[in-house]
Amino acid sequence: MKVLAIEDDAAQADLIRTALAHTQHQVEIVESGSLAIRRLRQATPDLLILERNLPDISGDDMLTWIRMRLGADIPVLVLVGRSSEDDVPKILDAGADDYVVTPVRCAELAARVAVLLRRAYSRVRWEAHRIELGDYVIDIRDRTVVLRGKQQILSPREFDLASHLFRHPGRVFARGELYRAVWGKALEPDSRTLDTHIYRLRQKLELSARHGIQLRCVYQHGYCLERVPVPADAFRGSFHESSHRSTIGPF
Known part of the structure; x- marks a missing residue:
């Protein structure tokens, strides 16, 4: 499976790589919403990991773009800061499938990615x-x-x-x-x-x-x-x- 992570923080990006290093997924990380949009116009991954606080486009606007352009089927996992946990209902209502609180815990992230992929694609x-x-x-x-x-x-x-x-x-x-x-x-x-x-x-x-x-x-x-x-x-x-x-x- 192909996983695209949109994450501008180098430390968080390293944690994402570490969390998914022992899976068979192909993981690509981009640092901004504009780069993500450019990449998504070329190819669509099987799952997206989205940092909510991006330097150029808000995570909420990025999520709206994803749902409008790519539809509702692609799983989206949103990374949420601990101080923003109260916003989780809003994020899920906007179209996120799940969330993980940062700083990322590798085992939890790997497990949630596995569940989302299984839920999205095992119906075949x-x-x-x-x-x-x-x-x-x-x-x-x-x-x-x-x-x-x-x-x-x-x-x-x-x-x-x-x-x-x-x-x-x-x-x-x-x-x-x-x-x-x-x-x-x-x-x-x-x-x-x-x-x-x-x-x-x-x-x-x-x-x-x-x-x-x-x-x-x-x-x-x-x-x-x-x-x-x-x-x-x-x-x-x-x-x-x-x-x-x-x-x-x-x-």
């Missing part, structure tokens, strides 16, 4: 080569996508794109980041290749609320595959059909 059922999400089953080994028992026909590149998105539900990918992950090279400024493949995936896989998954375009950023509640009337047709069948016949 998958084995070594199989992902189940919504009405979809993706088999990485056989390179197949099955929707409600019916295999969907995708080109090799479409499958690579679909499997990458399904591995990271709720994560917002910048266009260049997603293109590099699937095509293995930088995205040309005027290229529409990615957008064309996204359009085809939406059509071929019927990515919509009726199947519990949608592929969302994030304005001026990129794309996000996310879970959505299945509408109650999605099953209304089959229910009425079965009810109708049960009321006719020799009985």
Whole structure:
């Protein structure tokens, strides 16, 4: 997992590195809100650690930007000074998922990061080569996508794109980041290749609320595959059909 920490205090940054040193996470630390925004426009991490008192942008404003641009699914852990603990309800209401009081205690930080990542990403059922999400089953080994028992026909590149998105539900990918992950090279400024493949995936896989998954375009950023509640009337047709069948016949 990729963790981005926004922390301007060198001592706290060292504690964050120490706390996550023995995990398998890739940890990057930036020193200001402006640097964080620049980094987030290029790529989206799996979890954010946010210092509330930044030198250029307040942590509260940074949190608002994150939720507006990246959505509600990315976990955000806020670092709060002991003198600011009374503000915790406000921070959580603003969109933070959890908080840690500074100075950071390494064991506590590592544990809270693990809990947030598990809570955010363990809802995907998958084995070594199989992902189940919504009405979809993706088999990485056989390179197949099955929707409600019916295999969907995708080109090799479409499958690579679909499997990458399904591995990271709720994560917002910048266009260049997603293109590099699937095509293995930088995205040309005027290229529409990615957008064309996204359009085809939406059509071929019927990515919509009726199947519990949608592929969302994030304005001026990129794309996000996310879970959505299945509408109650999605099953209304089959229910009425079965009810109708049960009321006719020799009985």
